[in-house]
Amino acid sequence: MIDEGLRNELSRQGVVTTTLEELYNWGRKNSIWPLQFGLACCAIEMIAASMARFDIARFGAEVFRPSPRQADLMIVAGTVTKKMAPQIVRLYNQMPEPKYVIAMGVCAISGGPFKEGYNVLKGIDRYIPVDVHIPGCPPRPEALLHALMTLQKKIENQRLTGQGRPRHLDADAPGEFPVPDYGAHDLEPPNNPAVWRPPPMTRNE
């Protein structure tokens, strides 16, 4: 491992030093291809983000792929109904590793204004691991770009070996997440406990 001070000194002299890990992460973070699908009005903001004014191409993420087999990033843009949730999970399962999820807007995070609706999933993070949440109804394209930059930082800081390594380098981590079934009143199971760990509720008396 090269010393940080020496590295700064070298870069000032015009010598770039890097590690394999950094090079790998640099390549990954600048070529995040999103899966092309939208669920509701947030998708319109996502489309706006991909157009000339906001230009998601500046971050190397403009290549919206129509097939999950070619995508790295799932932008869950909009309300996830209980009817749609199994499809989302199935598409997520079909994406190759390494894959990431951005939950865009309050609906994808928690159900948002439709949370009380009988047919609305109260957050996609009940079934798949979400990397970045964007609040807003709908979030502006800048917010999506900020989420993308946050995700890039996350990828940049991932260690490829050791305890906290990403899922795709861990042989024990699951490759697929269980797809929920339509039950009589709710999805079966209502959440995936391996993914969804909400903080315990505390009430201040």
Place this chain on the structure above:
Amino acid sequence: MKLGPYSFLTLFAVAGVVFALAPLAMAWLWARAYSPRKPGRVKNANYECGLESKATGWVQFQSQYYLYGIVFLIFDVETVFLLPFAAAFKGLSAGACAAMLVFILLLVEGLVWLCVKGVWARK
């Protein structure tokens, strides 16, 4: 070894192939070395629209369906003639109008004939 005047073309071709294949080979080797394979039933499914595929793609249609096809085609093409007829209707002479009506009559006659013959009722 004496090189011919065009040998650099061979060199370029080889360099080009290596340039194209090296990243692919490196990516493949990298994945083989570091990324454990985790195939699964959902992940390996053929259909990639989120839904599960059901039934089979080999659906059979009745061969009589071609009658519907032909009739649809005839009246579809008729529209191509009807539109300019409607657009130029005000400026048409009586003869041209009669010719067009005869043309439509011929086609409608065929439709009536099919109805009488019971083509639509056939299962």
